[in-house]
Amino acid sequence: xxxxxxxxxxxxxxxxxxxxxxPADPPRASRVAFWRPDGAPPVPGEEPNEELTVALxxxxxxxxxxxxxxxxxxxxxxxxxxxxxxxxxxxxxLPVLTRARAAGSGADAAAAHWGAAAVLALxxxxxxxxxxxxSAADHDAWRLGPLxxxxxxRLRALADAMPPHARAVPLPEPGEDGGPLLPAAAALLRxxxxxxxxxxxxxxxxxxxxxxxxxxxxxxxRLPRQRPWAQAVAAGHDAGVRVSLRVEVxxxxxxxxxxxxxxxxxxxxxxxxxxxxxxxxxxxxxxADAFGPRARADALLALRRAAAAWEPLTPLLSAAxxxxxxxxxEEIGELLGAPVARALGAAGxxxxxxxxxxxxxxxxxxxxxxxxxxxxxxxxxxxxxxxGALLGFNWRFALGGAELSRADLDRIAEAGRxxxxxxxxxxxxxxxxxxxxxxxxxxxxxxxxxxxAALTGAAEVEGERVEVTTTGWxxxxxxxxxxxxAPEPEPVAQPAALNATLRDYQLRGLTWLxxxxxxxLGGCLADDMGLGKTITLIALHLHRQAAPATAGPxxxxxxxxLLGNWQREIGAFAPGTPVRxxxxxxxDLADLAEGEFVLxxxxxxxxxxxxxxxxADWGLVVADEAQHVKNPFxxxxxxxxxxxxxxxVALTGTPVENNLSELWSVLDWTTPGLLGRLPDFRARWAxxxxxxxxxxxxxxxxxxxxxxxxxxxxxxxxIAPELPPKTETDLAVALTVEQAGLYEAAVREGLAxxxxxxxxxxxxxxxxxxxxxxxxxxxxxxxxxxEHLKEEHSAPGKRGEEREGPRxxxxxGKLELFDELLDAILAEGASVLVFTQYVRMxxxxxxxxxxxxxxxxxxxxxTPVARRDEMVRAFSAGEVPVFLLSLKAAGTGLNLTRxxxxxHFDRWWNPAVEAQATDRAYRIGQDRPVQVHRLIAEGxxxxxxxxxxxxxxxxxxxxxxxxxxxxxxLSDAELADLVTLRGAERLGSER
Numbered sequence: 006x007x008x009x010x011x012x013x014x015x016x017x018x019x020x021x022x023x024x025x026x027x028p029a030d031p032p033r034a035s036r037v038a039f040w041r042p043d044g045a046p047p048v049p050g051e052e053p054n055e056e057l058t059v060a061l062x063x064x065x066x067x068x069x070x071x072x073x074x075x076x077x078x079x080x081x082x083x084x085x086x087x088x089x090x091x092x093x094x095x096x097x098x099l100p101v102l103t104r105a106r107a108a109g110s111g112a113d114a115a116a117a118h119w120g121a122a123a124v125l126a127l128x129x130x131x132x133x134x135x136x137x138x139x140s141a142a143d144h145d146a147w148r149l150g151p152l153x154x155x156x157x158x159r160l161r162a163l164a165d166a167m168p169p170h171a172r173a174v175p176l177p178e179p180g181e182d183g184g185p186l187l188p189a190a191a192a193l194l195r196x197x198x199x200x201x202x203x204x205x206x207x208x209x210x211x212x213x214x215x216x217x218x219x220x221x222x223x224x225x226x227r228l229p230r231q232r233p234w235a236q237a238v239a240a241g242h243d244a245g246v247r248v249s250l251r252v253e254v255x256x257x258x259x260x261x262x263x264x265x266x267x268x269x270x271x272x273x274x275x276x277x278x279x280x281x282x283x284x285x286x287x288x289x290x291x292x293a294d295a296f297g298p299r300a301r302a303d304a305l306l307a308l309r310r311a312a313a314a315w316e317p318l319t320p321l322l323s324a325a326x327x328x329x330x331x332x333x334x335e336e337i338g339e340l341l342g343a344p345v346a347r348a349l350g351a352a353g354x355x356x357x358x359x360x361x362x363x364x365x366x367x368x369x370x371x372x373x374x375x376x377x378x379x380x381x382x383x384x385x386x387x388x389x390x391x392x393g394a395l396l397g398f399n400w401r402f403a404l405g406g407a408e409l410s411r412a413d414l415d416r417i418a419e420a421g422r423x424x425x426x427x428x429x430x431x432x433x434x435x436x437x438x439x440x441x442x443x444x445x446x447x448x449x450x451x452x453x454x455x456x457x458a459a460l461t462g463a464a465e466v467e468g469e470r471v472e473v474t475t476t477g478w479x480x481x482x483x484x485x486x487x488x489x490x491a492p493e494p495e496p497v498a499q500p501a502a503l504n505a506t507l508r509d510y511q512l513r514g515l516t517w518l519x520x521x522x523x524x525x526l527g528g529c530l531a532d533d534m535g536l537g538k539t540i541t542l543i544a545l546h547l548h549r550q551a552a553p554a555t556a557g558p559x560x561x562x563x564x565x566x567l568l569g570n571w572q573r574e575i576g577a578f579a580p581g582t583p584v585r586x587x588x589x590x591x592x593d594l595a596d597l598a599e600g601e602f603v604l605x606x607x608x609x610x611x612x613x614x615x616x617x618x619x620x621a622d623w624g625l626v627v628a629d630e631a632q633h634v635k636n637p638f639x640x641x642x643x644x645x646x647x648x649x650x651x652x653x654v655a656l657t658g659t660p661v662e663n664n665l666s667e668l669w670s671v672l673d674w675t676t677p678g679l680l681g682r683l684p685d686f687r688a689r690w691a692x693x694x695x696x697x698x699x700x701x702x703x704x705x706x707x708x709x710x711x712x713x714x715x716x717x718x719x720x721x722x723x724i725a726p727e728l729p730p731k732t733e734t735d736l737a738v739a740l741t742v743e744q745a746g747l748y749e750a751a752v753r754e755g756l757a758x759x760x761x762x763x764x765x766x767x768x769x770x771x772x773x774x775x776x777x778x779x780x781x782x783x784x785x786x787x788x789x790x791x792e793h794l795k796e797e798h799s800a801p802g803k804r805g806e807e808r809e810g811p812r813x814x815x816x817x818g819k820l821e822l823f824d825e826l827l828d829a830i831l832a833e834g835a836s837v838l839v840f841t842q843y844v845r846m847x848x849x850x851x852x853x854x855x856x857x858x859x860x861x862x863x864x865x866x867x868t869p870v871a872r873r874d875e876m877v878r879a880f881s882a883g884e885v886p887v888f889l890l891s892l893k894a895a896g897t898g899l900n901l902t903r904x905x906x907x908x909h910f911d912r913w914w915n916p917a918v919e920a921q922a923t924d925r926a927y928r929i930g931q932d933r934p935v936q937v938h939r940l941i942a943e944g945x946x947x948x949x950x951x952x953x954x955x956x957x958x959x960x961x962x963x964x965x966x967x968x969x970x971x972x973x974x975l976s977d978a979e980l981a982d983l984v985t986l987r988g989a990e991r992l993g994s995e996r
Contacts, residue, residue, distance in 0.1 A: 018048040018978035019091065020105035023170040024116040025059065027092065028196040031144035031225045033203035035196070037098035037119065040090040042170065049978055053089035060085045060175040060185045085175060085185050095197075096204040099123050115170035122163055122194055126201035129156065133310050133352040135202055137220050143229040145220050148199035151246075151273050151303070160198075164191040246296060246303040247271045248282075248311060249355040252332075252340070254362065254424065257431055262424045264332040266340075268321065269357075270304055272296060283328035307353070314348040315339075337423045342437065362424065362433040366409075368442055370464060372398040372455045373476030395449040396479070402442050404432055414443050453678040459483040461709050465689070485520070486712035500547035505540060505578045510717055510724050514541045517715050519548060522625065522652035523555070527675030529631065529655040531716040536724065537929055538656045539571065542627060543578050545654070549624055550600040555651065557624025558601045560617065562645065564630050565606045569874035570900065571629070575602055587613070588870070594620040607633050607641050614644035626650035631657040634674060635667035637683060642670060646677075658921055660714060665690065668710070676713055719927075731927050733937040735951060736826070738818040740942055743785050745986065748945065751777045751788075752984050760977055775946065778984055780843065782942035783911055784817040787846045813853045819940050820853065823910065826938060830906050831859070831886060837906040840922045842892045842913055850889055850910070860884075865891035877901065892922055902931040909939045912947055946984050 022039040029035040038057050039047045046053055061084060093101070098119075105112035106120025129149045136150040152160065167190040175185035251267040270285055272278035278295045285300050296303075308327055312318040317336045321327035332340070339345045340356060349356060373396075402409040417425050417432070418439045425432055450464065458464035458473040460483060475483055497516040499507050507515065514530060518541065521528035530538050542561075549555040561571055568586055575584050583598045587605040594616065597603065603621075610617060626648055628634060634642040653675045660668055669686045672679055680686045690706045717724050740748060755774030762770050780788040791811035813820060823839075830837050841847050844865045851863045862876045862885050880888045881903045888901065892913055904926040913919050919939075927935045941947045 015048055015051070015978075016101055016104055019093075019101045020112045020116055021978070021982060022047045022091075022116060023113045023173070024098075024102065024105070024119050025057075025171060025173050026119060026193055026197045026200075027174060028193070028200065030140045030142040031146045031203060032140060032148070032196065032200040033095070033146070034225070035095050035200040036092045037095060037102065038090040038092040038174070039098075039101070039116070040088045042088075044086075044088050046089050047091045049981065051091070053091055055090045055092045056087055057090035057092075057174065058085055058087050059173040060187060061169055061173055094204070095200045099127075099201070113170070114168045115173075118163075118167055118171050119197065122197055123201060125159060125163065126198045129198070130202055130205055131351060133314075135205075135310075136306065139228060139232060143227045143232065144225045145222075145228055146199070147203045147205065147220065149202045160194065161191070164194045167194065246300055246307060247273055247353055248304060248307045249357060250349075251357045252337075252359060254359050257424070264334075264337050265329045266318075266332055266356075267329045268304075268308070268327055270296065270300065281328065283326055286326045286328070310352045311349060311354045314352040314354070315345055334423055337433075338437065341423060341434070358433065362431050366434045366438045366442060367403050367472075368445060369401050369403075369472040369474055370398045370458075371401050371474050371476060372396055372450060372458060372464075373479040396455045397447065397449050398455070398473075399447045400442075400445045401474070404434060411443075414439055418443060453676075454681070455479060456482070457679065457681075457709055460486070460712060461705050463705070482524075486526075497548055500544055500551070502547045502581070503540075503544050503578055504580055507540070507544060508537070511537050511541050511544070514538075514715060514717075515544050515548065518542070518545045518654060521713070522549070522654070525652065526679075526713065527653040527655075529657065529660055529671055529675055529714045531655075531657055531660045531714055533658055533717065533719045533924065536717060536719065538658075539574050539629075540578050542625075542654065542656060543575060546600070546602065546625060547579055547582070555624060556599055557651065558597050558599065558603060558621050559625040559627060560603050560605070560621075560623050560648065560650065561627045561629060562605055562607055562610045563628075564633065565608070565870055565873075567629060567899075568604050568606065568870055569877070571602075571604050587617070597621050607645075610648070611641050611644045614647050618648045623648070623650035625652055625654060627654045627656065628671075628674065629656045631655035631671050631674075632659050632667065635670050637666070637670040637673065642674070646674060658924065659918070660716070665706075668714075672710060672713055679713060680709075729931060729934045731923075731935045731937065733939070735939045735941055736822060737941050737943045737948070738822045740782070740818055740945065740986075741816055743816055744781055744818065744942075747781045747785055747788060748778060748986055751781060752981075752986065755984070756977065756981055774984065778946045779911055780846075782819065782945050782947050783841070783843065783846050784813065784820055784849060786811040786813060786816065786849055787843060790845070811849075813849060813856075819910065819942065820850075822940060823850075823908065824857075826908065827854075827859070827887070835905040836880070836883070836886045836903050837888070837908060838901060838904045838922075838926055839887060839889050839908045839910055840892045840895075840919075841889070841910040843911070844891050846910065847889045847891060854887060859887055861887045861889055863889045864895050866894040868894070880904075890922075890925075892918065895922070895925070899925050900928065900930065901925040902928060905933050905935060907935065907937045909937070912939065912941065912950055944986055949983055 019039045022041050025038050025040070027036045027038055038055060040057055040059060041047055042061075102116060102120035102123045104120070105116035106124060112120075126149060129152070134149050134151065134156070135147055138146055138148055140146045169187070172188050172190055172193050174188075176188055179185065247270070249269045249271060251269055253265050253267055255263045255265075268282035270280055270282055272295065280296065282304060285296055285304065288294065304327070305322070308318065308321050312322055317332065317339075318330060320330055346356065402414060417434060423433055425434070450458065454464060455475075456479070459475040459479050462473060463470055464473045496512070497519045499512065499515075514532070518528060518530060522545070530541065532538050546559045549557075563571060565588070568588060572584055572586065575582055583601040585593075585601065585603055587594060587603055588609050592609070592613065594603070597620065603617075605613070605617070628645060634645055636642060655671050655675050657671065660671055666683065666687065669680050669683055673683075681689070690702060751774065755770070755777065759767055759770045759774065777788060785791075815821070827837065839847075839850065841850070844867075847863055847865060851861050854861050862880055864873055864876050868876070876888070877899060879885055880901060883903060888904065907923050907926050909919060909922070913922075923935075923937050927937075939951075941951050
């Protein structure tokens, strides 16, 4: 007997099915059936619990109306078939549907539609829009209502958008031609909303609101004698009223003001219609007449819900005319408090306060420093903003915008009443709010927390988020930092020793880096690849040598592939500046010059961290391609933190590759303590931004980090107007017969292996399966590890000796498309960069092109540094037209503007990494259009990943996923859906 999958997997599988609503009587007995249009079981490994007859529109009758409000909508001809289904009660189906709605393109359109309807139903219920009544069979039933004009419009729009699959179960009665009929969308949607409402938890409060215990019981009860009452409620449903409370106060001139809450009625059909309940009961005004004959019944139903939310309104239910209720001081205090306000708001009741009374007690924290220091905010900042420094904050209170002193609060508290005469005005404030304000004590924040609060306008104090204002030097510092590119009163001039002319945006970057370094804060220059971060850093080094306080050697830590690039650019732009490489066997840090550059790799830094930390008083410590320390727990990141400098600068084109924890790691290195501890950062910022639970969180985080991270893009106005256009094209290709066979076998065996494992072992098997499939998409020889004899060519363009090796031609759709593309590129005399994430594939391409007589270069992680420099020179000189590159080893730092074409032979899991690789050619200095070609195997995992990457690319500025590792957390069903070969590609293609 097949075993049932785990709950998350089952939810995912059902969310990928079509869904159809099956109404019942009473509504809470209704169900949602999940089925697959191809007739497959809805959940792999689970037996269906129902055979479902489904009907879809007849494709031969395209002219019949499908508008649910059209008279012919319910009579549209359809054809039927029987499919296996899993039917769930509505309450159990809600998690599946709401998940399908959130899943976007990964869910079936019908399931996503019913998910949107479920969310609407729950929102209406949360607002108290629930009415008791009887079903067609006289069962007790709750339904949603009354609906206002906006609710009704949402309902109509949702019905208009209903897919055919969502109402695919035909009606019992046949159509005029004897064929099956689809139900009308609007009626089916309304029945679903009522089923959701009827299935909500039933409480004693429900019995009070419905005037009977039946409506609080789970078991259905037939109540035919209550039909007249139900009809009265139903009649009131269409007209519908909402109640509000108008608080009036009298006797302000005497010793004891008197409060009363006056009941007001609002028409849901016409929001402009408003009248006091007293007028509606007496019928004494034109406004009251506009409500219609059911207004009193509607009002009483609304008052029942209000009284259930707040007990002091209960006397209104027994009054002959529910016009007003007298309120005691303590009840006014409750009404002013947040809990009662929330409860009444949920019941749809608004409270209107007298305009003549000032109300709204607010508290904020004021933090800052000596006003005299504001004139020279950078004078002592390195010490003030050290991780252990503390700054005091003071509480400030206001009522209706007017500042209150502690003495004012004492007088209000002593009065013990919600209405107090203060400064010749009457103020209205809840006594418990005053007590909480008096209990607040002035305290301290760490200096970096205070700076963060100054930038975002809020801080966490005693577990509560409060508004923060700044004074003194902290306000001056905030104003100075808030806009990294704001004009400086004294902008930094280009250093005289710099052998180049900086562009305007590079000068602004230099000024910003100098400002941050001078303040001891550090920063991350995150310009797009190719915009000149290296030359900007060289200019900063030269500028700092002019002042004894900032002069000193600069340590640059970078990938091994960039050592030569750094040395060349320092020699070109800062001639005469001493440079040494701390790399390889002959490493020596003796006799460092004051203004010297020391270049080292991340690997060497990790081994020699103690030596580097003690070798010099570093003026600057620079982490180039700083995404290499995106994991704060790695040995590389930990060792880099031990090397101190007067300022730290991170350079990277991708400050966030996968998730916001990487951003924390980079900025916590440049400015330790700025973003707090990583768990706190994730709880406060990352989870809300990445999860989308707080739409404003991304904007607040941006305000916090903006002063410390300068990001400019090539597409920004005025940044690089001389750059030529870039064209990006996805080229899809079918698998060969051999590839398709290998692919399906790998999927079958891989899914079986994954199903037998869990935990770390399962994640490893998932990654292994994904890797195998990508290799098959590239070439069978890569997947089968077919070796060739020749490893590398001895010189650029030299053809290898005769050898035996795997047959490459005719076995890979990608390789054949690549050959065609390359022929066109070489025919026009152009050069091309070819990126692959697999060194083995790069070697196969090298062998294949050598056999064709095409000169190539191959750079990968094992290529010695000197050989890399030679390859870059040869390609840039036009000696070799094809440069094969390992994406991991050559995706950053290199300047290869000789290329006019970039080919991504296979897809990386992160679009930011691909963009960096493309920027080897598309950067400052490129004067020809660049064409980017991405090769994608149709119907495979590459096809699905291409769609996911486009979505992730859009998130790169705010919310990011976790790359390939996220796929290891997919359920078995989700994984199968991702990797299964689709469409005609199952048969492969003969070549």
